[in-house]
Amino acid sequence: MFTKDELKSMSRKELEKLLADVQKALVTVKARDHREARKAAAKVVAEYGFSLDDISEPASSQPQKTKAKKKAPKKPSKPVFANPEDRSQTWTGKGRQPNWYRDQVAQGTAPDTMRITS
Known part of the structure; x- marks a missing residue:
């Protein structure tokens, strides 16, 4: 020991x-x-x-294990905000804010002006 x-x-x-x-x-x-x-x-x-x-x-008398239900793959969320300087950069509004979004808000851009309208 x-x-x-x-x-x-x-x-x-x-x-x-x-x-x-x-x-x-x-x-x-x-x-x-x-x-x-x-x-x-x-x-x-x-x-x-x-x-x-x-x-x-x-083995045959043992209860059968039930199969776990497969979850349907999650559909990606639609983008809600777009970078006014580069429209290809988008954000769903969920999760961590992208750098371009934070930079725009810090420069005084209102979040509603970056909102994508359908």
């Missing part, structure tokens, strides 16, 4: 090696726990005269 001070004094390579060793040990312990749990379950099932295969349900 390492103390916090010991861990702090270790180099990056030493810590990475320790981490790899711990991950390997976890895999080993998990496999061992799985084997022990399976043995314990088999023992309990055997007391009732069954095997683990006998009590496991076939």
Whole structure:
């Protein structure tokens, strides 16, 4: 067991090696726990005269997973504002304000004058 001070004094390579060793040990312990749990379950099932295969349900009797409904793709919003200096630059009025819009407002242009009329 390492103390916090010991861990702090270790180099990056030493810590990475320790981490790899711990991950390997976890895999080993998990496999061992799985084997022990399976043995314990088999023992309990055997007391009732069954095997683990006998009590496991076939895949066909398991409830079917329902498919998630696919969402329709969102339609892009129509532009509401256009840059008076370059009409190809537009903004929907949603989200972050584009730089050209902020610059125009800072120069005193009223937002309504940049509004696109249909």
